[in-house]
Amino acid sequence: MASSKDVAKRAGVSQPTVSRVINGSTNVNKATIEKVRRAMEELNYRPNLIARSLKQKKTKSIALISGALHNPFFCLDNDDRKCGKGTWVSDAGLLGTRQRGVYEEVLKQQVDGIVLSSIFIDDPIFKELEHSKIPFVMFNRRHQAGGNFVEIDNEQAGALATNHLLELGHSKIAWIGGPTNCSTFHGRLLGYKKALGEMGRTSWIKETDTTESDVIIAVDQLLATDEPPTAIFAATDAMALSCQNHLMNKGYRIPEDVSICGMDDIPMSRHAAIQLTTVTHVATKPMGQFAVEHLLHLIDSPKAVSETMQVTLKPKLIARHSSGMKN
Missing domain, CATH: 3.40.50.2300 (Response regulator)
Known part of the structure; x- marks a missing residue:
């Protein structure tokens, strides 16, 4: 990992000059600033957060x-x-x-x-x-x-939502969530997988960036599979609402054609016209x-x-x- 000393050497300036550029000092000429910034970019140097932390x-x-x-x-x-x-x-x-x-x-x-x-x-x-x-x-x-x-407890929450849909007679249950390097989505997917067991299919698992547009793409992909799901566990209420809205716009009835369960119990999920099944915390x-x-x-x-x-x-x-x- 490059240091400010490496940047100074690459730019042909002193280390204090590099520090002044990083801290936005006005006492550095434009040519020097450009040399330092170019060296930082070439070395992929990022200023240390510790050195720029809060004053006491x-x-x-x-x-x-x-x-x-x-x-x-x-x-x-x-x-x-x-x-x-x-x-x-x-x-x-x-x-x-x-x-x-x-x-x-x-x-x-x-x-x-x-x-x-x-x-x-x-x-x-x-x-x-x-x-x-x-x-x-x-x-x-x-x-x-x-x-x-x-x-x-995200794993328990994922299992709770999936078991609810299983108890309603669904076996083709999809999961739509966000990046699984986040603990929330990692745990919720793990709970879903454990509850569904051998009935699960990788084609029913859709990892998105959580935006409405990406969720819509995921729903369309699920509908196009050989065995489209009859139920969806969306890992947040926001994504569940996007699923519900898109499916209804395509003519699907909720829950007669597709059941949906979200998670978080945001205020909109309680709206009388929506009434979203969800998971919250005690x-x-x-x-x-x-x-x-x-x-x-x-x-x-x-x-x-x-x-x-x-x-x-x-x-x-x-x-x-x-x-x-x-x-």
């Missing part, structure tokens, strides 16, 4: 580095407002192409802590954030190394509130750094009108 003063703000914001699930409770903290929100998406830049931008904002709902299972950013000493809590995601997180407060409250505790109590929070919430099924007995 409180700014009374926290950052939410979110999963895809087209999913209504990714929102925080007002608990941050009650505690006098502002929220700085950035959408890092799911595919990772923007993530590094998003992390760097967040650190430049000098927030007091981070709620993180876009981290991958083996994301290298985890160690860098740990070393930066910035308090952070993962929300609806977890890293394989542990850390502070609140999540639902708890006295929203998942995001767990994350915000613990993050505020870490920020306000320096000695709390060693108090790791690892909460896995039990799932529960909410059966509504979008799932029914197989005809």
Whole structure:
């Protein structure tokens, strides 16, 4: 991995000059800036997040580095407002192409802590954030190394949704989800596979980027198979609603022709005209509130750094009108 020293050598400048370019100093001429940037690009050099981390003063703000914001699930409770903290929100998406830049931008904002709902299972950013000493809590995601997180038991949730559809007489059940390097989709797919067992087919599993357009492509592919499914477990309510809308536009009846189960119990799923069957978590407060409250505790109590929070919430099924007995 290239260092700033390597960049300086390639560009023919001093290491302090490289640092000034990285930090946006105006005391560097344009030609030198261009040489340094070109050297960074050639060496695939990324500035160390630790070196650019937050200063030790409180700014009374926290950052939410979110999963895809087209999913209504990714929102925080007002608990941050009650505690006098502002929220700085950035959408890092799911595919990772923007993530590094998003992390760097967040650190430049000098927030007091981070709620993180876009981290991958083996994301290298985890160690860098740990070393930066910035308090952070993962929300609806977890890293394989542990850390502070609140999540639902995704494997159990996937099995719960799939077993519900099996109990209704369906054996041809498809799974539509997001990238499986995210703990949420990895666990939900694992639960689906275990519940379906030998009845499962790889052609019924569709991994998408979670956008409506990609979900629609997945649905059309499923309908075109030799054995189209009679039921779909969509790994989020947002994707389930996209499935339902597309199928209904094509003339399919829900649940008479295709049953659908989502996950998250977002407000739209409860709409009287939709009544989406879904899976949610058993708890006295929203998942995001767990994350915000613990993050505020870490920020306000320096000695709390060693108090790791690892909460896995039990799932529960909410059966509504979008799932029914197989005809």
